[in-house]
Amino acid sequence: xxxxxxxxxxxxxxxxxxxxxxxxxxxxEVHRAEEGxxxxxxxxxxxxxxxxxxxxxAEALELDLDLVAAPPPKLPLTLILALPRPKVLNRALIAASxxxxxxxxxxxxxxVEKAYWGSPRMSEENLLHQRVLGLEQARDTxxxxxxxxxxxxxxxxxxxxxxxSDSLRVVAHPGDHPPCPRAVEGPVTLVVxxxxxLVPFEIELLQVAGFQPVDLGPRILRVETALAALAGRMx
Amino acid sequence: xxxxxxxxxxxxxxxxxxxxxxxxxxxxEVHRAEEGxxxxxxxxxxxxxxxxxxxxxAEALELDLDLVAAPPPKLPLTLILALPRPKVLNRALIAASxxxxxxxxxxxxxxVEKAYWGSPRMSEENLLHQRVLGLEQARDTxxxxxxxxxxxxxxxxxxxxxxxSDSLRVVAHPGDHPPCPRAVEGPVTLVVxxxxxLVPFEIELLQVAGFQPVDLGPRILRVETALAALAGRMx
Numbered sequence: 001x002x003x004x005x006x007x008x009x010x011x012x013x014x015x016x017x018x019x020x021x022x023x024x025x026x027x028x029e030v031h032r033a034e035e036g037x038x039x040x041x042x043x044x045x046x047x048x049x050x051x052x053x054x055x056x057x058a059e060a061l062e063l064d065l066d067l068v069a070a071p072p073p074k075l076p077l078t079l080i081l082a083l084p085r086p087k088v089l090n091r092a093l094i095a096a097s098x099x100x101x102x103x104x105x106x107x108x109x110x111x112v113e114k115a116y117w118g119s120p121r122m123s124e125e126n127l128l129h130q131r132v133l134g135l136e137q138a139r140d141t142x143x144x145x146x147x148x149x150x151x152x153x154x155x156x157x158x159x160x161x162x163x164x165s166d167s168l169r170v171v172a173h174p175g176d177h178p179p180c181p182r183a184v185e186g187p188v189t190l191v192v193x194x195x196x197x198l199v200p201f202e203i204e205l206l207q208v209a210g211f212q213p214v215d216l217g218p219r220i221l222r223v224e225t226a227l228a229a230l231a232g233r234m235x
Numbered sequence: 236x237x238x239x240x241x242x243x244x245x246x247x248x249x250x251x252x253x254x255x256x257x258x259x260x261x262x263x264e265v266h267r268a269e270e271g272x273x274x275x276x277x278x279x280x281x282x283x284x285x286x287x288x289x290x291x292x293a294e295a296l297e298l299d300l301d302l303v304a305a306p307p308p309k310l311p312l313t314l315i316l317a318l319p320r321p322k323v324l325n326r327a328l329i330a331a332s333x334x335x336x337x338x339x340x341x342x343x344x345x346x347v348e349k350a351y352w353g354s355p356r357m358s359e360e361n362l363l364h365q366r367v368l369g370l371e372q373a374r375d376t377x378x379x380x381x382x383x384x385x386x387x388x389x390x391x392x393x394x395x396x397x398x399x400s401d402s403l404r405v406v407a408h409p410g411d412h413p414p415c416p417r418a419v420e421g422p423v424t425l426v427v428x429x430x431x432x433l434v435p436f437e438i439e440l441l442q443v444a445g446f447q448p449v450d451l452g453p454r455i456l457r458v459e460t461a462l463a464a465l466a467g468r469m470x
Contacts, residue, residue: 002455072453095460138454182418218307219373220237221463225330228460229467 001026001136003048004041006065017041017051019061027053027061042141043067071141074102075235076187078163082109082194084223086119090130095224097134097144099231104131105147105163107155111196117150156205164189164209171206172230173198173213180214184234192226236261236371238277239286241300252276252286254296262288262296277376278302306376309337310470311422313398317344317429319458321354325365330459332369332379334466339366340382340398342390346431352385391440399424399445406441407465408433408448415449419469427461 004027010017019027027033033053041051041063048071051063083106084092096104108117120126131143149155168184171191191198191206198206203213221229239262245252254262262268268288276286276298283306286298318341319327331339343352355361366378384390403419406426426433426441433441438448456464 095457098454098456098460099464100454137457140454219333219335219375221333222330222372224460225333225463228456228463229334232464232467 001030002040003136003139003141004039004051004063005132005136005141006041006043006051008044011043012062015065016054017063017065019063020059024061027056028058039063040139041065041067042071042135042139045142047071048139048141072100072139074140074142074144075100075231076167077101077231077235078103078105078167078187078189079227080105080107080160080189080191081223082107082192082198083112083116084194085113086116086121088223089116089119089121090126091222091224092227093127093130094134094137095227097131098138098140099134099228100138100140101144101227101231102142103145103147105149105155107149107152107191109152109194109202110199111194152202153205156202156209160189160209164211169206169209169211170214171198171203171211172216172226173203175213175215177213177215180216180230180233182233188234190230190234192223192230236265238275238283238371238374238376240367240371240376241276241278241286243279246278250300251289252298252300254298255294259296262291263293274298275374276300276302277306277370277374280377282306283374283376307335307374309375309377309379310335310466311402312336312466312470313338313340313402313422313424314462315340315342315395315424315426316458317342317427317433318347318351319429320348321351321356323458324351324354324356325361326457326459327462328362328365329369329372330462332366333373333375334369334463335373335375336379336462336466337377338380338382340384340390342384342387342426344387344429344437345434346429357383387437388440391437391444395424395444404441404444404446405449406433406438406446407451407461408438410448410450412448412450415451415465415468417468423469425465425469427458427465 004023006017010019012018035053037053038050042048047067048069049067051065054064055062079096079101127146167187167189169189239258241252245254247253270288272288273285277283282302283304284302286300289299290297314336362381402422402424404424
């Protein structure tokens, strides 16, 4: 937690916040702050700055806020990610959010097990929490948007063209394809398939939608490692 | 586990292996293989290929080996990493190993807590195991070397010049420095400091040794995420 992220509900006034729960516990146990100390804070979708502790006890943390700095710019990257195994989902969301990816789409594909969609990790609460953890890690305040797409073909045919318009479109896919482009100027839409890969029919539909398959080399990386390597390469 | 990594001790002959323990359990419970099935295998510091199951029961897995493919090339990257917190160490080693980093140095710096060196995770067995997990993930066989350096100054002054000779030398350090270079041709030696950063004296000693500070931008990434982003950017 490299910043304490504040939500609108935490604000008692534009310059004063009152926190309980996880963030209170963290400040008590990890920061071990005292009254008068300043903590790095940020307001969800707002500015970064400092919070001066005016109260800290078992019940609440109260902060006087001074929020003057803009959050870091997002990467102009839309990630369309085949829904990972529940165990992997949290790690992938934290990594994507901390890297500054501005939009995430979780997509069903032929090799995504249907049961993954029923995992408790797919609750709205968890999907928000993991992205918040990424923001807290990266000292960012701007939540990446998250879109759930449980049917591949209608998404790719009907909604993806508008979503990806004016962006460089690549799909990570093993094979005799060009390598992923480097140092891209402008927005990118990146499709990352599931552990078993996308099937030929899915690649074809994506190609029709203007997506170029790119090869990521011979190493098989964990999803969150691959996302970071791709983001580092392209931006 | 995208390959089963074989060690010299597993070989009963150059073309036959006998496994027990963690890898046997994995093949029984995850692969659910049967006699006659072929599994992707690799020999430590040797070739990749297939193993045909000739025996599989609660006691042992036996494989007939056909090892014909070279492992993927390593990145010509030496990572000098301030020893992370024990909780972070395993993740960093798996990521570094899966990315193909060919040499890892774990280094003491002023802001590394001395207690970290006494963690059970610093056992030779664990340091090997985490790197093996990275190889199994990436389908690689070539173990990154690991060097332990518990004194900063003698390492940087006496051993680092030879280690880093003929390489591009960069140290990730927040501040008004150039960004990390991209698409480097040839070897790189990269220093990554601890969570609290390197201290000015350490940066000065590294500069004397030819290291250029580079800024990684405003986001604070987890160590393993930063390593992947840097590797993706530079290679």
